[in-house]
């Protein structure tokens with residue numbers, strides 16, 4: 001990584017301090033500069049699982065000028081981790097290597113009530129917060145597509161397709177397809193209420209709008225990856241694929257589909 005030398009480690013300090021100290025020493029020996037502020041970094045390494053990687057990306061502001069690297073700590077398979085902390089040979093080889101491929105993960109942009117925008121790497125989830133169905137008007141571009149009544153909807157990125165989306169039978173989507181997937185959480189389907197009833201995948205060029213019916217049950221829980229949004233009384237949510245792309249190092253024989261195979265088959 002000749003042009004990138006400033007590395008920031010994102011991890012839970014109380015858990016992995018000693019392990020990360022070893023990594024920091026290794027990085028310094030390979031002529032990297034370990035920085036204390038993520039804003040000074042051009043490589044951001046998260047130490048932990050997928051949850052830590054999601055947090056690392058969110059807390060450092062979905063940086064476009066950085067390479068992110070997920071490093072796991074217990075030799076398990078994680079979607080956002082290409083390395084394990086115990087495999088120092090692979091880490092050194094990659095640090096020295098000038099030619100490696102870069103993986104690009106699409107993200108989605110979520111705008112609440114035409115005012116505040118957020119990024120998501122996994123998904124946006126909108127769920128009723130009480131034991132009562134709630135209603136969403138679903139628009140695709142200018143088309144009023146359906147009226148959803150049920151527990152909620154998940155709008156996932158391709159890399160988020162293996163997370164919450166998969167638990168509700170959504171499809172696994174190749175991150176090389178810039179797209180957004182909409183999956184239902186327990187929709188009501190009868191003579192009065194009707195939804196598509198299956199997940200659907202939209203081209204990255206489309207815009208999805210969710211309008212929350214203001215009928216008393218209009219305080220849903222809104223999740224952005226693994227964080228809950230504290231804004232309440234939301235009326236409208238616009239979702240589209242972002243120009244923001246998360247870049248990570250791709251190791252040989254470790255494509256997205258290798259990861260899917262290792263994790264699920």
Ligand code: NAP
Nearest residue numbers: 049050051052078079122123159160162163164167225226
């Ligand atoms: P969690 O409920 O503690 O863990 C959810 C699990 O999903 C963890 O094992 C996590 O991996 C894994 N995961 C995260 N992103 C993934 C991805 N892109 N592909 C495959 N697996 C993935 O919550 P968390 O650890 O804070 O993670 C937040 C994510 O949990 C959310 O973004 C959402 O996708 C997912 N979630 C799933 C359900 C469900 O399946 N019913 C419900 C709520 C949320 P690690 O163990 O490596 O962290």
